Amino acid sequence: MKNISSIFKTEVNQFTSLDTNCQRLVISNFIYSFVYLILPLIANYFIFLEFQGLGQQEMIKYNITYFVGYFSFIPIGFILNGYILRYIKINHLYIIGMVAEIFVIIPLTFLHIKTLLPLFLIGNVMGISSGLFWSNRHYMAYFVTNNENRNYVFGLENALMNMGGFVTPLIFAFLTGVAGFTLIALFPGLPDSTGKIILALFLVSLIVMASINILKGKFHNPEMKPFLFWKFCRTWNKQRLMNFLEGLTNGVLIVMPSLIMLHIFKDSGPVGLLQSIGILVGLIPVYVLGRFTKPRHRIHILFIGGLLLVVSSIILAVGFDKTAAIIFILSANVVFALLWMPFLAIRMRSISLSETQDKYEEYSYIVDIEVFFALGRVMGFAVFLAVYFYGSQIFALRYSFLIVALVPIIASLIARTIKQE
Numbered sequence: 001m002k003n004i005s006s007i008f009k010t011e012v013n014q015f016t017s018l019d020t021n022c023q024r025l026v027i028s029n030f031i032y033s034f035v036y037l038i039l040p041l042i043a044n045y046f047i048f049l050e051f052q053g054l055g056q057q058e059m060i061k062y063n064i065t066y067f068v069g070y071f072s073f074i075p076i077g078f079i080l081n082g083y084i085l086r087y088i089k090i091n092h093l094y095i096i097g098m099v100a101e102i103f104v105i106i107p108l109t110f111l112h113i114k115t116l117l118p119l120f121l122i123g124n125v126m127g128i129s130s131g132l133f134w135s136n137r138h139y140m141a142y143f144v145t146n147n148e149n150r151n152y153v154f155g156l157e158n159a160l161m162n163m164g165g166f167v168t169p170l171i172f173a174f175l176t177g178v179a180g181f182t183l184i185a186l187f188p189g190l191p192d193s194t195g196k197i198i199l200a201l202f203l204v205s206l207i208v209m210a211s212i213n214i215l216k217g218k219f220h221n222p223e224m225k226p227f228l229f230w231k232f233c234r235t236w237n238k239q240r241l242m243n244f245l246e247g248l249t250n251g252v253l254i255v256m257p258s259l260i261m262l263h264i265f266k267d268s269g270p271v272g273l274l275q276s277i278g279i280l281v282g283l284i285p286v287y288v289l290g291r292f293t294k295p296r297h298r299i300h301i302l303f304i305g306g307l308l309l310v311v312s313s314i315i316l317a318v319g320f321d322k323t324a325a326i327i328f329i330l331s332a333n334v335v336f337a338l339l340w341m342p343f344l345a346i347r348m349r350s351i352s353l354s355e356t357q358d359k360y361e362e363y364s365y366i367v368d369i370e371v372f373f374a375l376g377r378v379m380g381f382a383v384f385l386a387v388y389f390y391g392s393q394i395f396a397l398r399y400s401f402l403i404v405a406l407v408p409i410i411a412s413l414i415a416r417t418i419k420q421e
Contacts, residue, residue: 014291015156022144022153024217029137029157031210032098033164034171035203036133039101039126041172060259064385065116067254069123070130071377077131078370079228082363086224090136095211097133102203104129131370138366140219142348147295147420150345155290158340162279162286169276175199227364233357236365238414239350240372245407246343247376252384252404253336254377257329259388260316260397264325278333286337295349295420298342299412305339306408313405320398328401339408346415353419380404 015023043066077097084093104126145153174182175195183195232240289301312331316324351365358364388396 011291014152018149018153019144021140021217021219024213025137025140025144026153026157026160028094028210028214030160030164031206031213032133033161034168035098035102035206035210037161037165037168038172038199038203041169043126060255060262062116062119064255066119066123068378068381069120070127071123071251071254071381072374073124073127074131074134075367075370075374077128077133078135078367079131080128081132081135082224082227082367084132085221085363089219090140090221091214091217091219093132094136094140094214095207097129097131097136098207098210100129100132101126102207135363135366135370138369139222139363142351142362142366143220145348147345147349147352150348151290151293151295151298151341153290154341154344155287155293158290158337159283159287162283162337165279166276166283171202172199175202222361222363224363225361227361227367229358229360229364229368232360232368233354235350235357235418236354236368238418239347239354240368242343242346242411242414243369243372244376245411247373247378248380249336249376249404249407250373251377251380251382252400253332254381256384256397256401257332260325260329263393263397264320264322278330279337281330282334282337285334286341289338290341295345298346298420299415301342302339302408302412302415305335306405306410306412308335309405309408310402313401317398317402320394332401335408342415343411346418346420349420350418 015026018026081093081097088096104122141153175198176182183198184190184192187194293301308331312328312335316328318324347369351362354360354365355362384396384400387400
């Protein structure tokens with residue numbers, strides 16, 4: 001017991017050794033992660049309620065419409081934020097992004113949307129709101145961290161976010177479910193809307209706590225010069241390629257796990273359970289890697305993560321049964337949880353190296369990252385769905401990730417040419 005107490009004290013001391021503003025940002029990000037991770041669950045839940053008479057395959061197109069609208073408009077939020085930063089403090093805009101995401105989701109809960117266009121438009125506004133939040137979050141993170149502590153900070157953030165990713169589905173299911181261990185089942189006399197009201201109050205209270213905390217920090221707005229450029233130095237062009245490749249992988253992962261489960265298990269429901277287990281399994285490794293690795297190890301983490309993805313993809317391609325699907329989804333969730341830290345830390349390092357060559361303001365790189373990430377995400381999303389719906393479903397599900405799994409390996413080779421220390 002003394003050893004556990006000693007370890008805990010050591011880790012607390014490690015955290016408190018960070019810059020005070022960095023501590024505040026990490027805490028606010030952790031609090032808001034519960035909100036951020038529950039919003040896609042709310043979207044899927046209410047889309048399901050509206051279209052539950054349709055088959056699983058038919059319902060997929062409505063989910064896809066919403067999420068295409070959402071992800072394709074995130075870069076617009078980044079660009080819009082660059083102009084608004086001239087007039088509003090950065091931590092205030094961080095809060096506006098959080099609040100906006102909550103209010104944008106309201107139409108899905110109260111309006112009976114039956115067509116694709118309104119779903120797409122709601123996704124657009126949600127994407128812009130998300131862009132406002134994430135652009136300020138990344139920009140503040142760049143200035144309150146340095147190259148030496150970014151592995152630790154981003155590993156810690158990812159571990160805390162994964163913790164939220166494990167807990168939020170349980171909270172959501174308890175408050176909105178109608179059977180099993182749920183609020184309505186435990187207290188049958190309660191009105192049906194009780195869980196939704198409690199959920200809304202819970203989300204609002206989290207935003208209030210995160211907002212109060214971040215307002216106490218001292219964050220400075222960038223000097224907003226022109227920030228949209230096409231021509232960058234060679235170092236940043238390499239980083240652009242990495243951003244595109246990472247987005248490509250993310251685009252495939254948006255829909256692939258659910259479609260695999262739907263095809264093999266005839267039900268996409270187990271995806272949530274498998275993702276939660278994967279998150280739980282990866283929780284400690286994510287933190288440990290961030291805590292004890294150095295900048296030079298980022299390349300090795302990418303390479304090893306890529307190898308693990310290749311192995312799990314081969315298992316899926318060869319077996320393509322229930323066991324193979326479970327192994328693939330579990331390992332993919334664990335590996336991508338591990339890869340978030342090196343990808344983000346390498347981006348920040350590339351900004352530091354490139355700004356001295358290009359003489360651009362740092363926010364230019366924050367926007368450019370999201371633009372190329374979004375291009376990759378949309379292309380990965382579109383190509384995978386085109387093959388799935390208009391080509392061969394079996395080929396798309398069975399073999400496409402063999403190609404995607406190579407992305408971290410390719411990224412590690414590119415990152416070797418970007419000096420990490």
